[in-house]
Amino acid sequence: MIEEEYRGAERWSRNRQAVFTVVWISFLSAAIGTMVFFALFDPVDLTGIFDADLDIDRDAGYAAGFFFFWVLCALCSGMTAFLVRTAPKRKAKQHKQ
Amino acid sequence: MNSPAGASMYESAKKIYPREIGGRFARLSYIATLSLLGIFYFLPWLTWDDRQAVLFDLPARKFYLLGLTLWPQDFPYLALLLIIAALSLFFFTALAGRLWCGFACPQTVWTEIFIWMEQWTEGTRSQRMKLDKAPWSFEKLRKKASKQLLWITFSMWTGFTFVGYFTPIRELGADIVALNVGGWTFFWGTFYGLATYGNAGYLREQVCKYMCPYARFQSAMFDKDTLIISYDEDRGEPRGSRKRGDDPAEKGLGDCIDCTLCVQVCPTGIDIREGLQYECIACAACIDACDSVMDKMNYPRGLVRFTTENSLKQRPSRILRPRTIIYATLLLSLCSGLVYSLATRTPLILDVIRDRNSLYREIPDDRVENIYTLKLINQSHEPRSFVLRVTGFAGIELDGAPGQILVEGGGVMSLPVRVRAHRDDAQGIHAIHFSATAVDDPGVHVEEDSRFLGPTP
Numbered sequence: 001m002i003e004e005e006y007r008g009a010e011r012w013s014r015n016r017q018a019v020f021t022v023v024w025i026s027f028l029s030a031a032i033g034t035m036v037f038f039a040l041f042d043p044v045d046l047t048g049i050f051d052a053d054l055d056i057d058r059d060a061g062y063a064a065g066f067f068f069f070w071v072l073c074a075l076c077s078g079m080t081a082f083l084v085r086t087a088p089k090r091k092a093k094q095h096k097q
Numbered sequence: 098m099n100s101p102a103g104a105s106m107y108e109s110a111k112k113i114y115p116r117e118i119g120g121r122f123a124r125l126s127y128i129a130t131l132s133l134l135g136i137f138y139f140l141p142w143l144t145w146d147d148r149q150a151v152l153f154d155l156p157a158r159k160f161y162l163l164g165l166t167l168w169p170q171d172f173p174y175l176a177l178l179l180i181i182a183a184l185s186l187f188f189f190t191a192l193a194g195r196l197w198c199g200f201a202c203p204q205t206v207w208t209e210i211f212i213w214m215e216q217w218t219e220g221t222r223s224q225r226m227k228l229d230k231a232p233w234s235f236e237k238l239r240k241k242a243s244k245q246l247l248w249i250t251f252s253m254w255t256g257f258t259f260v261g262y263f264t265p266i267r268e269l270g271a272d273i274v275a276l277n278v279g280g281w282t283f284f285w286g287t288f289y290g291l292a293t294y295g296n297a298g299y300l301r302e303q304v305c306k307y308m309c310p311y312a313r314f315q316s317a318m319f320d321k322d323t324l325i326i327s328y329d330e331d332r333g334e335p336r337g338s339r340k341r342g343d344d345p346a347e348k349g350l351g352d353c354i355d356c357t358l359c360v361q362v363c364p365t366g367i368d369i370r371e372g373l374q375y376e377c378i379a380c381a382a383c384i385d386a387c388d389s390v391m392d393k394m395n396y397p398r399g400l401v402r403f404t405t406e407n408s409l410k411q412r413p414s415r416i417l418r419p420r421t422i423i424y425a426t427l428l429l430s431l432c433s434g435l436v437y438s439l440a441t442r443t444p445l446i447l448d449v450i451r452d453r454n455s456l457y458r459e460i461p462d463d464r465v466e467n468i469y470t471l472k473l474i475n476q477s478h479e480p481r482s483f484v485l486r487v488t489g490f491a492g493i494e495l496d497g498a499p500g501q502i503l504v505e506g507g508g509v510m511s512l513p514v515r516v517r518a519h520r521d522d523a524q525g526i527h528a529i530h531f532s533a534t535a536v537d538d539p540g541v542h543v544e545e546d547s548r549f550l551g552p553t554p
Protein backbone atom coordinates (compact mmCIF):
# COMPACT_ATOMS: atom_id res chain seq x y z
CA MET A 1 0.00 0.00 0.00
CA ILE A 2 1.09 3.55 -0.61
CA GLU A 3 1.66 5.74 2.39
CA GLU A 4 -1.08 8.25 2.93
CA GLU A 5 1.47 11.02 2.77
CA TYR A 6 2.24 10.29 -0.86
CA ARG A 7 -1.37 10.19 -1.87
CA GLY A 8 -3.39 13.21 -2.74
CA ALA A 9 -6.19 11.66 -0.78
CA GLU A 10 -7.78 15.04 -0.37
CA ARG A 11 -11.53 14.91 -0.73
CA TRP A 12 -13.86 17.82 -0.38
CA SER A 13 -16.91 17.44 1.80
CA ARG A 14 -20.17 17.22 -0.11
CA ASN A 15 -21.28 20.65 1.05
CA ARG A 16 -18.05 22.22 0.00
CA GLN A 17 -18.31 20.54 -3.40
CA ALA A 18 -21.85 21.83 -3.77
CA VAL A 19 -21.02 25.42 -2.84
CA PHE A 20 -17.94 25.69 -5.04
CA THR A 21 -19.59 23.94 -7.97
CA VAL A 22 -22.68 26.14 -7.81
CA VAL A 23 -20.62 29.34 -7.59
CA TRP A 24 -18.26 28.32 -10.39
CA ILE A 25 -20.77 26.90 -12.85
CA SER A 26 -23.12 29.84 -12.38
CA PHE A 27 -20.13 32.15 -12.92
CA LEU A 28 -19.32 30.47 -16.24
CA SER A 29 -22.96 30.47 -17.31
CA ALA A 30 -23.31 34.13 -16.36
CA ALA A 31 -20.21 34.98 -18.41
CA ILE A 32 -21.71 33.35 -21.50
CA GLY A 33 -25.13 34.84 -20.80
CA THR A 34 -23.72 38.34 -20.37
CA MET A 35 -21.71 38.05 -23.57
CA VAL A 36 -24.67 36.93 -25.67
CA PHE A 37 -27.12 39.34 -24.04
CA PHE A 38 -24.99 42.45 -24.44
CA ALA A 39 -23.97 41.51 -27.96
CA LEU A 40 -27.65 41.88 -28.79
CA PHE A 41 -28.65 44.74 -26.46
CA ASP A 42 -26.90 47.95 -25.59
CA PRO A 43 -27.13 48.73 -21.86
CA VAL A 44 -27.63 52.41 -22.69
CA ASP A 45 -30.77 51.56 -24.70
CA LEU A 46 -32.06 49.44 -21.84
CA THR A 47 -31.77 51.96 -19.05
CA GLY A 48 -34.53 54.03 -20.62
CA ILE A 49 -36.96 51.16 -20.07
CA PHE A 50 -36.62 51.20 -16.30
CA ASP A 51 -36.31 54.88 -15.63
CA ALA A 52 -35.79 57.65 -18.12
CA ASP A 53 -33.69 59.58 -15.60
CA LEU A 54 -31.48 56.61 -14.83
CA ASP A 55 -28.16 57.85 -16.08
CA ILE A 56 -25.62 55.05 -15.92
CA ASP A 57 -22.83 54.43 -18.34
CA ARG A 58 -22.21 51.23 -20.26
CA ASP A 59 -19.55 49.90 -17.88
CA ALA A 60 -21.99 49.96 -15.00
CA GLY A 61 -24.66 48.42 -17.21
CA TYR A 62 -22.40 45.52 -18.16
CA ALA A 63 -21.43 44.94 -14.53
CA ALA A 64 -25.04 45.06 -13.34
CA GLY A 65 -26.01 42.64 -16.11
CA PHE A 66 -23.23 40.23 -15.22
CA PHE A 67 -24.10 40.15 -11.53
CA PHE A 68 -27.77 39.81 -12.32
CA PHE A 69 -27.01 36.73 -14.42
CA TRP A 70 -24.61 35.37 -11.83
CA VAL A 71 -27.12 35.64 -8.99
CA LEU A 72 -29.90 34.24 -11.15
CA CYS A 73 -27.80 31.27 -12.28
CA ALA A 74 -26.52 30.65 -8.75
CA LEU A 75 -30.07 30.72 -7.43
CA CYS A 76 -31.16 28.27 -10.09
CA SER A 77 -28.33 25.77 -9.73
CA GLY A 78 -28.18 26.22 -5.96
CA MET A 79 -31.87 25.41 -5.63
CA THR A 80 -31.46 22.43 -7.92
CA ALA A 81 -28.50 21.12 -5.92
CA PHE A 82 -30.36 21.70 -2.65
CA LEU A 83 -33.53 19.93 -3.76
CA VAL A 84 -31.67 16.99 -5.27
CA ARG A 85 -29.60 16.53 -2.15
CA THR A 86 -32.34 16.94 0.42
CA ALA A 87 -34.91 14.77 -1.39
CA PRO A 88 -36.39 12.09 0.87
CA LYS A 89 -34.46 8.88 0.54
CA ARG A 90 -36.20 5.55 0.27
CA LYS A 91 -34.87 4.30 3.58
CA ALA A 92 -36.47 7.14 5.49
CA LYS A 93 -39.89 5.50 5.00
CA GLN A 94 -38.97 2.31 6.82
CA HIS A 95 -39.03 3.87 10.31
CA LYS A 96 -35.95 2.15 11.54
CA GLN A 97 -35.47 2.16 15.25
CA MET B 98 -28.52 23.58 5.89
CA ASN B 99 -28.70 21.26 8.84
CA SER B 100 -27.16 18.17 7.32
CA PRO B 101 -24.58 16.46 9.50
CA ALA B 102 -21.98 16.95 6.76
CA GLY B 103 -22.25 20.68 7.33
CA ALA B 104 -19.83 20.50 10.19
CA SER B 105 -17.02 19.35 7.94
CA MET B 106 -17.59 22.13 5.44
CA TYR B 107 -14.70 24.22 6.61
CA GLU B 108 -12.53 21.29 7.49
CA SER B 109 -9.18 22.04 5.98
CA ALA B 110 -8.69 19.73 3.07
CA LYS B 111 -5.54 17.67 2.82
CA LYS B 112 -3.03 19.39 0.62
CA ILE B 113 -1.35 17.80 -2.37
CA TYR B 114 2.35 18.41 -2.76
CA PRO B 115 3.16 17.40 -6.30
CA ARG B 116 6.77 16.35 -6.68
CA GLU B 117 8.72 18.14 -9.40
CA ILE B 118 9.92 15.99 -12.27
CA GLY B 119 11.96 16.68 -15.39
CA GLY B 120 11.59 14.90 -18.71
CA ARG B 121 10.17 15.08 -22.20
CA PHE B 122 6.64 15.99 -21.21
CA ALA B 123 7.75 18.37 -18.49
CA ARG B 124 9.66 20.26 -21.21
CA LEU B 125 6.61 20.22 -23.45
CA SER B 126 4.43 21.57 -20.67
CA TYR B 127 7.08 24.20 -19.89
CA ILE B 128 7.00 25.37 -23.51
CA ALA B 129 3.18 25.33 -23.58
CA THR B 130 2.93 27.32 -20.35
CA LEU B 131 5.44 29.92 -21.44
CA SER B 132 4.02 30.41 -24.90
CA LEU B 133 0.35 30.51 -23.87
CA LEU B 134 0.93 32.90 -20.98
CA GLY B 135 3.35 34.85 -23.17
CA ILE B 136 0.58 35.38 -25.69
CA PHE B 137 -1.88 36.40 -22.95
CA TYR B 138 0.44 38.95 -21.35
CA PHE B 139 1.95 40.28 -24.57
CA LEU B 140 -1.05 40.56 -26.90
CA PRO B 141 -2.61 43.74 -25.43
CA TRP B 142 0.69 45.58 -25.99
CA LEU B 143 0.70 44.84 -29.69
CA THR B 144 -0.12 47.79 -31.95
CA TRP B 145 -1.85 47.64 -35.33
CA ASP B 146 -2.51 50.72 -37.46
CA ASP B 147 -1.86 53.12 -34.56
CA ARG B 148 -4.25 51.38 -32.23
CA GLN B 149 -4.20 48.39 -29.92
CA ALA B 150 -4.24 45.25 -32.09
CA VAL B 151 -6.61 43.27 -29.88
CA LEU B 152 -9.09 45.41 -28.00
CA PHE B 153 -12.62 44.57 -26.94
CA ASP B 154 -13.80 48.12 -26.58
CA LEU B 155 -16.95 47.53 -24.56
CA PRO B 156 -17.74 51.21 -23.85
CA ALA B 157 -17.76 51.89 -27.59
CA ARG B 158 -19.22 48.46 -28.43
CA LYS B 159 -16.56 47.64 -31.01
CA PHE B 160 -14.09 44.75 -31.13
CA TYR B 161 -10.74 45.30 -32.79
CA LEU B 162 -8.98 42.11 -33.91
CA LEU B 163 -5.83 42.99 -35.85
CA GLY B 164 -7.12 44.61 -39.07
CA LEU B 165 -10.72 43.65 -38.37
CA THR B 166 -13.35 45.73 -36.58
CA LEU B 167 -16.36 43.82 -35.32
CA TRP B 168 -19.67 45.35 -34.27
CA PRO B 169 -22.53 44.00 -32.18
CA GLN B 170 -24.24 43.28 -35.52
CA ASP B 171 -21.43 40.84 -36.26
CA PHE B 172 -22.71 38.63 -33.46
CA PRO B 173 -23.07 35.58 -35.77
CA TYR B 174 -19.27 35.51 -36.10
CA LEU B 175 -18.94 35.30 -32.34
CA ALA B 176 -21.48 32.49 -32.15
CA LEU B 177 -19.70 30.68 -34.98
CA LEU B 178 -16.37 31.12 -33.21
CA LEU B 179 -17.77 29.62 -30.01
CA ILE B 180 -19.16 26.63 -31.93
CA ILE B 181 -15.78 26.14 -33.63
CA ALA B 182 -14.03 26.26 -30.25
CA ALA B 183 -16.38 23.63 -28.81
CA LEU B 184 -16.01 21.39 -31.86
CA SER B 185 -12.19 21.68 -31.75
CA LEU B 186 -12.32 20.53 -28.16
CA PHE B 187 -14.41 17.49 -29.18
CA PHE B 188 -12.09 16.73 -32.09
CA PHE B 189 -8.86 16.92 -30.13
CA THR B 190 -10.39 15.01 -27.23
CA ALA B 191 -11.41 12.17 -29.53
CA LEU B 192 -7.93 12.10 -31.06
CA ALA B 193 -5.61 12.74 -28.16
CA GLY B 194 -7.64 12.56 -24.98
CA ARG B 195 -7.31 15.34 -22.47
CA LEU B 196 -4.58 17.19 -24.27
CA TRP B 197 -6.42 20.40 -23.42
CA CYS B 198 -6.42 19.66 -19.68
CA GLY B 199 -2.76 18.77 -19.42
CA PHE B 200 -1.26 21.49 -21.54
CA ALA B 201 -3.59 24.29 -22.59
CA CYS B 202 -6.31 24.87 -19.99
CA PRO B 203 -5.84 28.22 -18.22
CA GLN B 204 -6.38 26.43 -14.91
CA THR B 205 -3.41 24.14 -15.61
CA VAL B 206 -1.22 26.84 -17.08
CA TRP B 207 -1.70 29.32 -14.25
CA THR B 208 -1.40 26.58 -11.62
CA GLU B 209 1.91 25.62 -13.22
CA ILE B 210 3.24 29.18 -12.89
CA PHE B 211 2.05 29.41 -9.29
CA ILE B 212 3.77 26.12 -8.47
CA TRP B 213 7.00 27.44 -10.00
CA MET B 214 6.81 30.47 -7.73
CA GLU B 215 6.13 28.15 -4.81
CA GLN B 216 9.22 26.12 -5.69
CA TRP B 217 11.44 29.20 -6.02
CA THR B 218 10.45 30.44 -2.58
CA GLU B 219 9.71 27.31 -0.58
CA GLY B 220 11.86 24.71 -2.30
CA THR B 221 11.22 21.15 -3.39
CA ARG B 222 8.33 18.90 -2.45
CA SER B 223 9.95 17.50 0.68
CA GLN B 224 11.15 20.95 1.76
CA ARG B 225 7.63 22.32 1.34
CA MET B 226 6.10 19.51 3.37
CA LYS B 227 8.66 20.05 6.12
CA LEU B 228 8.10 23.78 6.08
CA ASP B 229 4.34 23.41 6.48
CA LYS B 230 4.78 21.07 9.46
CA ALA B 231 7.41 23.23 11.13
CA PRO B 232 6.36 25.78 13.77
CA TRP B 233 6.35 29.44 12.78
CA SER B 234 9.80 30.96 12.70
CA PHE B 235 11.41 33.91 11.01
CA GLU B 236 12.63 31.62 8.23
CA LYS B 237 9.14 30.21 7.63
CA LEU B 238 7.62 33.68 7.68
CA ARG B 239 10.21 34.93 5.21
CA LYS B 240 9.56 32.06 2.79
CA LYS B 241 5.78 32.27 3.06
CA ALA B 242 5.82 36.05 2.74
CA SER B 243 7.98 36.01 -0.37
CA LYS B 244 5.71 33.41 -1.93
CA GLN B 245 2.66 35.57 -1.20
CA LEU B 246 4.45 38.63 -2.53
CA LEU B 247 5.21 36.85 -5.82
CA TRP B 248 1.71 35.41 -6.07
CA ILE B 249 -0.04 38.67 -5.32
CA THR B 250 2.16 40.74 -7.64
CA PHE B 251 1.64 38.23 -10.41
CA SER B 252 -2.13 38.14 -9.79
CA MET B 253 -2.33 41.92 -9.91
CA TRP B 254 -0.40 41.97 -13.18
CA THR B 255 -2.81 39.33 -14.49
CA GLY B 256 -5.83 41.42 -13.50
CA PHE B 257 -4.25 44.48 -15.13
CA THR B 258 -3.60 42.54 -18.35
CA PHE B 259 -7.15 41.20 -18.36
CA VAL B 260 -8.62 44.68 -18.09
CA GLY B 261 -6.12 45.74 -20.77
CA TYR B 262 -8.11 43.68 -23.27
CA PHE B 263 -11.10 45.94 -22.65
CA THR B 264 -9.47 49.32 -21.99
CA PRO B 265 -6.48 50.58 -24.01
CA ILE B 266 -3.66 49.11 -21.94
CA ARG B 267 -1.13 51.91 -22.38
CA GLU B 268 -3.56 54.54 -21.13
CA LEU B 269 -4.59 52.18 -18.35
CA GLY B 270 -0.97 51.81 -17.30
CA ALA B 271 -0.53 55.59 -17.24
CA ASP B 272 -3.75 55.93 -15.22
CA ILE B 273 -2.51 53.41 -12.68
CA VAL B 274 0.79 55.20 -12.29
CA ALA B 275 -1.14 58.44 -11.77
CA LEU B 276 -3.49 56.64 -9.32
CA ASN B 277 -6.42 57.68 -11.44
CA VAL B 278 -8.21 54.43 -12.25
CA GLY B 279 -11.96 54.28 -12.88
CA GLY B 280 -14.06 52.38 -10.36
CA TRP B 281 -15.19 49.60 -12.67
CA THR B 282 -11.74 49.16 -14.18
CA PHE B 283 -10.31 48.75 -10.70
CA PHE B 284 -13.09 46.39 -9.70
CA TRP B 285 -12.71 44.03 -12.70
CA GLY B 286 -8.92 44.03 -12.45
CA THR B 287 -9.09 43.08 -8.79
CA PHE B 288 -11.82 40.55 -9.45
CA TYR B 289 -9.83 38.76 -12.14
CA GLY B 290 -6.62 38.97 -10.15
CA LEU B 291 -8.31 37.48 -7.09
CA ALA B 292 -9.87 34.70 -9.16
CA THR B 293 -6.44 33.83 -10.56
CA TYR B 294 -4.92 33.91 -7.09
CA GLY B 295 -7.58 31.64 -5.62
CA ASN B 296 -7.85 29.24 -8.53
CA ALA B 297 -4.14 28.80 -9.25
CA GLY B 298 -2.78 29.27 -5.74
CA TYR B 299 -5.26 27.32 -3.66
CA LEU B 300 -8.02 25.49 -5.52
CA ARG B 301 -5.72 24.03 -8.19
CA GLU B 302 -6.63 20.45 -9.12
CA GLN B 303 -9.82 20.66 -7.06
CA VAL B 304 -11.22 22.77 -9.87
CA CYS B 305 -10.59 19.90 -12.28
CA LYS B 306 -11.90 17.27 -9.87
CA TYR B 307 -15.01 18.93 -8.55
CA MET B 308 -15.84 22.03 -10.55
CA CYS B 309 -15.01 21.31 -14.18
CA PRO B 310 -17.87 20.07 -16.36
CA TYR B 311 -15.53 19.05 -19.17
CA ALA B 312 -13.70 16.60 -16.90
CA ARG B 313 -16.95 14.78 -16.27
CA PHE B 314 -18.27 14.50 -19.78
CA GLN B 315 -15.08 14.10 -21.76
CA SER B 316 -15.42 10.32 -21.46
CA ALA B 317 -18.35 10.59 -23.87
CA MET B 318 -15.90 11.69 -26.56
CA PHE B 319 -13.47 8.88 -25.83
CA ASP B 320 -13.31 5.60 -27.69
CA LYS B 321 -10.88 2.70 -27.80
CA ASP B 322 -8.60 4.59 -30.21
CA THR B 323 -8.27 7.73 -28.12
CA LEU B 324 -4.81 8.53 -26.84
CA ILE B 325 -4.75 8.06 -23.08
CA ILE B 326 -2.06 7.78 -20.45
CA SER B 327 -1.96 4.24 -19.31
CA TYR B 328 0.06 1.84 -17.22
CA ASP B 329 1.01 -1.33 -19.07
CA GLU B 330 -0.36 -3.85 -16.63
CA ASP B 331 0.78 -6.91 -18.57
CA ARG B 332 4.35 -5.68 -18.45
CA GLY B 333 4.39 -4.18 -14.97
CA GLU B 334 2.61 -6.76 -12.83
CA PRO B 335 3.32 -8.29 -10.45
CA ARG B 336 4.98 -5.18 -9.12
CA GLY B 337 7.58 -5.32 -6.40
CA SER B 338 10.78 -3.78 -5.15
CA ARG B 339 14.12 -5.26 -6.07
CA LYS B 340 17.81 -4.51 -6.15
CA ARG B 341 19.31 -3.07 -9.28
CA GLY B 342 20.59 -5.88 -11.47
CA ASP B 343 18.18 -8.48 -10.07
CA ASP B 344 16.57 -10.53 -12.80
CA PRO B 345 12.83 -9.84 -12.47
CA ALA B 346 11.96 -13.09 -14.21
CA GLU B 347 13.85 -15.01 -11.58
CA LYS B 348 11.91 -13.31 -8.77
CA GLY B 349 8.64 -13.66 -10.63
CA LEU B 350 8.19 -9.88 -10.91
CA GLY B 351 7.03 -7.54 -13.67
CA ASP B 352 8.79 -4.32 -14.64
CA CYS B 353 7.12 -2.07 -12.03
CA ILE B 354 9.46 -1.66 -9.10
CA ASP B 355 6.70 -0.05 -7.01
CA CYS B 356 8.72 3.07 -6.29
CA THR B 357 5.45 5.12 -6.20
CA LEU B 358 7.17 7.99 -8.02
CA CYS B 359 4.28 8.12 -10.51
CA VAL B 360 1.91 8.75 -7.60
CA GLN B 361 4.13 11.35 -5.97
CA VAL B 362 4.38 13.50 -9.09
CA CYS B 363 0.66 13.40 -9.85
CA PRO B 364 -0.90 16.85 -9.42
CA THR B 365 -4.34 15.32 -8.85
CA GLY B 366 -2.98 12.65 -6.52
CA ILE B 367 -4.14 9.50 -8.29
CA ASP B 368 -2.39 6.21 -8.92
CA ILE B 369 -2.27 5.72 -12.68
CA ARG B 370 -1.65 2.03 -12.13
CA GLU B 371 -5.25 1.64 -11.04
CA GLY B 372 -6.38 2.40 -14.58
CA LEU B 373 -7.87 5.44 -16.30
CA GLN B 374 -9.60 7.74 -13.83
CA TYR B 375 -11.58 10.88 -14.52
CA GLU B 376 -9.26 12.87 -12.24
CA CYS B 377 -6.36 12.31 -14.68
CA ILE B 378 -5.67 15.55 -16.52
CA ALA B 379 -3.15 13.90 -18.87
CA CYS B 380 -0.26 16.10 -17.78
CA ALA B 381 2.11 13.15 -18.36
CA ALA B 382 4.17 13.81 -15.22
CA CYS B 383 3.86 10.11 -14.35
CA ILE B 384 5.30 9.18 -17.76
CA ASP B 385 8.36 11.33 -17.13
CA ALA B 386 8.73 9.88 -13.64
CA CYS B 387 8.42 6.27 -14.76
CA ASP B 388 10.73 6.75 -17.76
CA SER B 389 13.45 8.11 -15.50
CA VAL B 390 13.14 5.03 -13.28
CA MET B 391 13.12 2.65 -16.23
CA ASP B 392 16.32 4.34 -17.48
CA LYS B 393 17.98 3.80 -14.11
CA MET B 394 16.93 0.16 -14.03
CA ASN B 395 18.01 -0.36 -17.65
CA TYR B 396 14.49 -1.41 -18.61
CA PRO B 397 12.86 -0.14 -21.77
CA ARG B 398 10.83 3.06 -21.36
CA GLY B 399 7.09 3.21 -21.66
CA LEU B 400 5.75 1.21 -18.73
CA VAL B 401 3.49 4.23 -18.30
CA ARG B 402 2.90 5.89 -21.67
CA PHE B 403 0.56 7.63 -24.06
CA THR B 404 -1.27 4.79 -25.75
CA THR B 405 -4.76 3.66 -26.76
CA GLU B 406 -6.97 1.01 -25.26
CA ASN B 407 -6.74 -0.91 -28.53
CA SER B 408 -2.98 -0.92 -28.73
CA LEU B 409 -2.67 -1.94 -25.08
CA LYS B 410 -4.69 -5.00 -26.03
CA GLN B 411 -2.46 -5.58 -29.08
CA ARG B 412 -5.18 -4.52 -31.46
CA PRO B 413 -4.58 -2.03 -34.29
CA SER B 414 -5.35 1.62 -33.50
CA ARG B 415 -7.00 3.83 -36.08
CA ILE B 416 -6.74 7.57 -36.32
CA LEU B 417 -9.29 7.77 -39.12
CA ARG B 418 -12.59 6.52 -37.79
CA PRO B 419 -16.18 7.74 -38.15
CA ARG B 420 -15.98 9.91 -35.02
CA THR B 421 -12.84 11.78 -36.03
CA ILE B 422 -13.89 12.05 -39.67
CA ILE B 423 -17.25 13.59 -38.71
CA TYR B 424 -15.66 16.04 -36.27
CA ALA B 425 -12.95 16.99 -38.77
CA THR B 426 -15.41 17.52 -41.63
CA LEU B 427 -17.68 19.69 -39.49
CA LEU B 428 -14.75 21.66 -38.16
CA LEU B 429 -13.24 22.21 -41.58
CA SER B 430 -16.50 23.37 -43.14
CA LEU B 431 -17.28 25.76 -40.27
CA CYS B 432 -13.76 27.21 -40.34
CA SER B 433 -13.80 27.76 -44.09
CA GLY B 434 -17.29 29.23 -43.80
CA LEU B 435 -16.04 31.69 -41.21
CA VAL B 436 -13.00 32.68 -43.25
CA TYR B 437 -15.06 33.02 -46.43
CA SER B 438 -17.75 35.18 -44.84
CA LEU B 439 -15.17 37.36 -43.10
CA ALA B 440 -13.25 37.81 -46.36
CA THR B 441 -16.36 38.74 -48.33
CA ARG B 442 -17.93 40.81 -45.58
CA THR B 443 -19.53 44.07 -46.72
CA PRO B 444 -18.27 46.86 -44.47
CA LEU B 445 -21.75 48.37 -44.22
CA ILE B 446 -24.77 47.60 -42.07
CA LEU B 447 -28.29 48.87 -42.56
CA ASP B 448 -30.81 48.46 -39.75
CA VAL B 449 -34.45 49.31 -40.31
CA ILE B 450 -36.79 49.90 -37.39
CA ARG B 451 -40.42 50.57 -38.20
CA ASP B 452 -42.16 53.08 -35.96
CA ARG B 453 -44.45 50.87 -33.90
CA ASN B 454 -46.57 53.67 -32.52
CA SER B 455 -48.59 54.27 -35.65
CA LEU B 456 -49.79 51.91 -38.34
CA TYR B 457 -49.87 54.53 -41.07
CA ARG B 458 -50.59 58.21 -41.44
CA GLU B 459 -52.86 59.81 -43.95
CA ILE B 460 -51.41 62.86 -45.67
CA PRO B 461 -52.84 65.22 -48.29
CA ASP B 462 -53.33 64.20 -51.93
CA ASP B 463 -54.80 60.82 -50.98
CA ARG B 464 -51.46 59.51 -49.89
CA VAL B 465 -50.30 57.50 -46.83
CA GLU B 466 -46.96 57.37 -45.13
CA ASN B 467 -45.10 55.01 -42.78
CA ILE B 468 -42.25 56.11 -40.56
CA TYR B 469 -38.97 54.25 -40.11
CA THR B 470 -35.69 54.85 -38.39
CA LEU B 471 -32.72 53.76 -40.48
CA LYS B 472 -29.34 53.11 -38.97
CA LEU B 473 -26.40 53.20 -41.33
CA ILE B 474 -23.17 51.83 -39.92
CA ASN B 475 -20.02 52.43 -41.92
CA GLN B 476 -17.66 49.66 -40.87
CA SER B 477 -14.76 50.83 -43.00
CA HIS B 478 -12.12 53.11 -41.54
CA GLU B 479 -12.69 55.99 -43.99
CA PRO B 480 -15.68 58.33 -44.31
CA ARG B 481 -18.07 57.23 -47.05
CA SER B 482 -21.17 58.51 -48.83
CA PHE B 483 -24.17 56.29 -49.41
CA VAL B 484 -27.32 56.45 -51.50
CA LEU B 485 -30.54 55.12 -49.99
CA ARG B 486 -33.36 53.59 -52.00
CA VAL B 487 -36.65 51.89 -51.27
CA THR B 488 -38.51 49.42 -53.51
CA GLY B 489 -41.48 47.13 -53.05
CA PHE B 490 -44.54 48.26 -54.97
CA ALA B 491 -45.61 50.84 -57.52
CA GLY B 492 -45.35 54.52 -56.66
CA ILE B 493 -43.39 54.10 -53.44
CA GLU B 494 -41.13 57.04 -52.47
CA LEU B 495 -38.57 57.80 -49.83
CA ASP B 496 -38.70 61.13 -48.04
CA GLY B 497 -36.31 62.58 -45.49
CA ALA B 498 -33.13 61.02 -46.84
CA PRO B 499 -30.75 63.43 -48.56
CA GLY B 500 -29.38 62.35 -51.92
CA GLN B 501 -26.01 61.34 -50.47
CA ILE B 502 -25.47 60.50 -46.84
CA LEU B 503 -21.99 60.93 -45.48
CA VAL B 504 -21.06 58.61 -42.62
CA GLU B 505 -17.66 58.91 -40.96
CA GLY B 506 -15.34 55.90 -40.73
CA GLY B 507 -16.55 53.56 -38.02
CA GLY B 508 -19.53 55.82 -37.48
CA VAL B 509 -23.28 55.32 -37.10
CA MET B 510 -25.87 57.52 -38.79
CA SER B 511 -29.40 57.40 -37.44
CA LEU B 512 -31.96 58.70 -39.91
CA PRO B 513 -35.72 59.08 -39.43
CA VAL B 514 -37.34 58.64 -42.85
CA ARG B 515 -40.85 58.51 -44.26
CA VAL B 516 -42.01 56.19 -46.99
CA ARG B 517 -44.98 57.44 -48.97
CA ALA B 518 -47.36 55.97 -51.52
CA HIS B 519 -50.77 56.62 -53.01
CA ARG B 520 -53.51 55.06 -50.85
CA ASP B 521 -54.87 52.99 -53.78
CA ASP B 522 -51.50 51.36 -54.29
CA ALA B 523 -50.79 50.92 -50.60
CA GLN B 524 -53.77 48.88 -49.38
CA GLY B 525 -52.96 46.04 -47.01
CA ILE B 526 -49.51 44.95 -45.96
CA HIS B 527 -46.59 45.19 -48.35
CA ALA B 528 -43.10 43.84 -48.13
CA ILE B 529 -40.63 46.60 -48.94
CA HIS B 530 -36.86 46.64 -49.30
CA PHE B 531 -34.47 49.36 -48.25
CA SER B 532 -31.05 49.41 -49.83
CA ALA B 533 -27.88 51.39 -49.28
CA THR B 534 -25.05 51.62 -51.79
CA ALA B 535 -21.68 53.30 -51.42
CA VAL B 536 -21.18 56.11 -53.92
CA ASP B 537 -17.52 55.26 -54.52
CA ASP B 538 -18.00 51.49 -54.79
CA PRO B 539 -21.31 49.96 -55.97
CA GLY B 540 -20.04 46.61 -54.65
CA VAL B 541 -20.61 47.92 -51.13
CA HIS B 542 -24.33 47.38 -51.12
CA VAL B 543 -26.76 46.03 -48.53
CA GLU B 544 -30.49 45.40 -48.48
CA GLU B 545 -32.87 45.17 -45.57
CA ASP B 546 -36.52 44.09 -45.60
CA SER B 547 -39.36 45.75 -43.77
CA ARG B 548 -43.12 46.16 -44.04
CA PHE B 549 -45.37 48.95 -45.23
CA LEU B 550 -48.85 49.12 -43.73
CA GLY B 551 -51.62 50.77 -45.68
CA PRO B 552 -55.39 51.20 -45.13
CA THR B 553 -57.46 47.99 -45.18
CA PRO B 554 -59.13 47.51 -48.57
